[in-house]
Amino acid sequence: MARDIGIDLGTANVLIYVEGEGVVLNEPSVVAVDDKTDRVLAVGAEAYRMVGRTPGNIRAVRPLKDGVISDFDITEAMLTYFVNKLNVKGFMSKPNIMICAPTNISEIERKAIIQAAEKAGGAKVYLDYEPKVAAIGAGLDIFKPVGSMVIDMGGGTSDIAILSLGDIVVSESIRVAGDRMNTDIVNYLKREHGLIVGERSAETIKIEIGSALKSDTPQTMTVRGRDNFEGMPQTITVNSNEIEEALHDTLVQIADAAHLALSKLPPELAADIIDRGVMLTGGGALLDGMDKFIADRLTVPVFVSESPLDNVAKGTGALLEHMMSKK
Numbered sequence: 001m002a003r004d005i006g007i008d009l010g011t012a013n014v015l016i017y018v019e020g021e022g023v024v025l026n027e028p029s030v031v032a033v034d035d036k037t038d039r040v041l042a043v044g045a046e047a048y049r050m051v052g053r054t055p056g057n058i059r060a061v062r063p064l065k066d067g068v069i070s071d072f073d074i075t076e077a078m079l080t081y082f083v084n085k086l087n088v089k090g091f092m093s094k095p096n097i098m099i100c101a102p103t104n105i106s107e108i109e110r111k112a113i114i115q116a117a118e119k120a121g122g123a124k125v126y127l128d129y130e131p132k133v134a135a136i137g138a139g140l141d142i143f144k145p146v147g148s149m150v151i152d153m154g155g156g157t158s159d160i161a162i163l164s165l166g167d168i169v170v171s172e173s174i175r176v177a178g179d180r181m182n183t184d185i186v187n188y189l190k191r192e193h194g195l196i197v198g199e200r201s202a203e204t205i206k207i208e209i210g211s212a213l214k215s216d217t218p219q220t221m222t223v224r225g226r227d228n229f230e231g232m233p234q235t236i237t238v239n240s241n242e243i244e245e246a247l248h249d250t251l252v253q254i255a256d257a258a259h260l261a262l263s264k265l266p267p268e269l270a271a272d273i274i275d276r277g278v279m280l281t282g283g284g285a286l287l288d289g290m291d292k293f294i295a296d297r298l299t300v301p302v303f304v305s306e307s308p309l310d311n312v313a314k315g316t317g318a319l320l321e322h323m324m325s326k327k
Contacts, residue, residue, distance in 0.1 A: 002090035002123065004324065005083070006098040006316025008133075009113065011064045012155025012178055012283065014044070014078070015310065017317030018088055019095075023310050025082060029155075031061050031074050040074075043081040052198040066175035067102040067130070067157035068109040069116060079120035089121060097122035098320035100133045100312055102157040104173035128319060130154070130312055131161035132168055134281040137315030138305035142166055147265070147272030151258055151294065152312065153284025155179050158254045160261045162269060169269060172261045176253045178283050181206055188246035190228055193236050197225035206287070209240040212251050213289035218242075240288070247287075254284070255297040262298065277301030281311040 006017035009029075016025040027044030034041055035057050042050065051060045063074035088095045097117045101110060110127060117125040134152040135142050142148050142163040152159045155178040161171040185202040189195045197205075201223065209219040218239040227234040258278070262270065277300055280291055285308040295302040305311055 002093040002095040003088045004096040004098075004317075004320050005086070005088055006313060006318075006320050007079070007100075007117065008312035008316060009064065009075075009079075009099055009101075010154050010312070011062070011067055011157070013309075014082060015313035016082060016086060017313045018086060019317065019321065022317070023313045025086060026309070026313075027082070029062055029064050029078065031063060031078050033059050033061055033074065035059055040077050040081075043078050048200075051200055065156060066179075067154065067159075067173075068105055069112045072112055072116060075116045076119045079116055083121045094121055094123035096124045096126070096320065096324070098126045098128065098133075098316040098323075100128050100130045100316055102159050102173045103129045103131065103161065103168065103171040104157075126320065126323065128316075129159070129161070129168060129171070130157075131159040131171065132163060133315035133319055134159075134311045135161070135163055135279065135315070136318050137311035137313065138279050138281050138308075140279060146276070147269035148276065149258075149262075149273045149278045151254070151278060151280050151282075151285075153177050153254065153280070153282040153290075154312075155283065158257060158282075158284065160258045162261060162265055162273065164269060164272075169266075170261050170264045172257045174253060174257045176250055176257075178203075178206075180250050181210070181247050181284070181287075184246045184250055185210075185243060188242065189223065189225065189236075189238070192242070193238070194228040195223065195225040195234055195236055196228050197223060201225065205238065205243060206247075209238070209243055210247065211240040211244045211288040212247065212293035214241050214244055251290075251293060252297075255294055258294065258298060262300075274300055277303055280304045281308045283309055 008015040028048035030047040032042040032047040063071040135150040182202040
């Protein structure tokens with residue numbers, strides 16, 4: 001018998017929850033393709049290791065951009081690979097799949113996600129919105145008549161939602177998140193230090209010393225790249241206050257979107273958020289000082305969930321089980 005699965009189809013990573021087992025797969029959303037033959041050479045972690053290091057005929061492709069599918073065939077190949085790898089199909093049956101998407105996707109984008117999951121081997125495919133699923137995965141009881149607010153900062157989008165009675169009351173989704181932060185770091189190092197680094201290096205810098213707040217004792221890190229003027233390898237030292245400066249405008253955009261969502265709320269739900277606070281999920285929640293940065297701008301308590309990277313995947317599984325138990 002097939003086991004149902006929940007998929008967090010992220011711009012940066014794909015996480016899969018398997019019924020009865022929890023989150024069993026977490027791999028980068030990257031596919032290596034041979035341009036001469038269009039053949040898929042590697043998927044996930046193996047393909048990610050090739051980013052920035054491939055010969056001319058091999059492309060490392062990210063088939064999702066800003067939380068939605070930008071290359072349908074590659075997304076289908078990637079999902080099929082992951083589903084087959086998990087061996088969740090039964091002898092004569094396919095798994096039901098719960099998959100999620102940003103709140104502002106179009107009907108065409110919505111259909112593309114469902115179709116990709118069906119072609120990857122899903123029996124029935126259900127789609128729900130990321131912040132709702134993330135809230136469930138973070139342990140919030142969204143089915144009560146009380147307001148809960150979540151900010152889910154992924155790779156491609158930051159999704160903000162206030163939920164009550166099991167549904168979204170107000171939402172905002174902006175295509176500004178982890179990938180934009182990486183680009184900010186790349187641009188800052190080129191502008192301020194004349195150093196060219198790749199996307200992977202920028203992400204490592206963000207994870208190691210990234211900060212949403214200035215510090216009196218900033219962390220430092222050695223960064224290697226290519227000199228923008230002479231084209232030779234170069235090594236420099238950067239500190240966390242520089243990275244805060246690089247990320248500042250992007251973080252303000254995320255906080256402003258959250259502020260806009262709060263401004264649209266009915267008074268009773270606004271009072272609930274003041275009492276209960278805001279839950280941060282997704283990779284962006286791990287940025288040092290992000291909770292305080294948002295709290296200072298919204299003037300409400302802000303908390304980081306226990307496992308922000310897993311929340312959407314866990315939530316897809318919990319929501320699927322909730323739906324199946326009602327049938």
